[in-house]
Amino acid sequence: MSDRPADIRVHDFREVDTGLSAAEAIAEAERCLQCKKPLCIKGCPVCIDIPAFIREIADGNFPGAARALKEQNMLPAICGRVCPQETQCEGVCILGNKETPIRIGALERFVADWERGNGPELPEVAKPTGKRVAVVGSGPAGLTAAAELARAGHAVTIFESLHEAGGVLTYGIPAFRLPKDVVKAEIDQVLALGARLKKNHLAGRSVSTDELLGYDAVFLATGAGLPAFMCIPGENLNGVYSANEFLTRVNLMHADAFPAFDTPVLHAARV
Incomplete structure (x- = not known):
């Protein structure tokens, strides 16, 4: 290595x-x-x-x-x-x-x-149980829960608020540490077990609470996506990003490819 x-x-x-x-x-x-x-x-x-x-x-x-x-x-x-x-x-x-x-x-x-x-080999899936489970969030916790539930024979639907699945695996960890094709391949294996994925579905809005409660069980895997600010002067100025926003811009909005994509993160010299 x-x-x-x-x-x-x-x-x-x-x-x-x-x-x-x-x-x-x-x-x-x-x-x-x-x-x-x-x-x-x-x-x-x-x-x-x-x-x-x-x-x-x-x-x-x-x-x-x-x-x-x-x-x-x-x-x-x-x-x-x-x-x-x-x-x-x-x-x-x-x-x-x-x-x-x-x-x-x-x-x-x-x-x-x-x-x-x-060529991936999928594990065995149990016979359908007739139970329906909603998983809110497609980060590591949501994907793991969805995989285990699908293997147990339950009908699983994953609701993801963003336009790409993976949560912090997709928007939080840089590609040089965790390539996005690796994340996508493993998400595809979870879906191949029978789990369904609905992107751009915000729980409570795109999918109502009543609809979620219509499932036999709901697993909340909303993650820890909110940043912790330091409460110092100037942190709310334009051009000042939280770590979460910075990584989201790079990973989901192609900020590293400016000006091809209009979501710039400026490159400095040495940091």
Whole structure:
């Protein structure tokens, strides 16, 4: 795994980290001790069977590794890139006591990227239950809930207020950290499980409260999209952006491509 050269990446918003090769992934996976009491699973918020998917990588069985990952997580390419593994699964890896812990996030990303390039395999979906669930918001929480509900056989409808799905994955994290084609591919897999997506639907307006309450259940995943201001003079002046607005302009409104798109974010020298 390496980064693209700085003198090249400074000219674009493409992903900085190039990821692991197959040989590097296998070599890294072979370092895993396959602990009898794996602390890494406890360190994972969604309890992925980490030793299982790493064992499949070590054996060269990348499809099997992808299946093991998706038993608990339908967003592995995203999580492999942006989850804080250093304080979660990798932070409790026993190898970290004396050497470098297993690069679990890098391995998760490798498997997800390999599968995306070789044809994703969807997990099994239960028989329809006849239950309808509304999910308000299509960020990471909403997508995860929608995936699990769809796999359980429920009819899921996701309502997204913006014109693109993904929430903070789409408008908040820069493309050089999390490419938008990666986000779209994993959203498409959630929809392939049977979930429906309605963009430009603002809960309470585009879709009424009464309509939402007509579902058997409603999952509110509205996120934390409001910025925290510092309450200092001048922060409300034109040209002063909150971090949220700045990132939204870049990610959804192509501010990085000014003047092709009229949503400029001015480029300074060194910051």
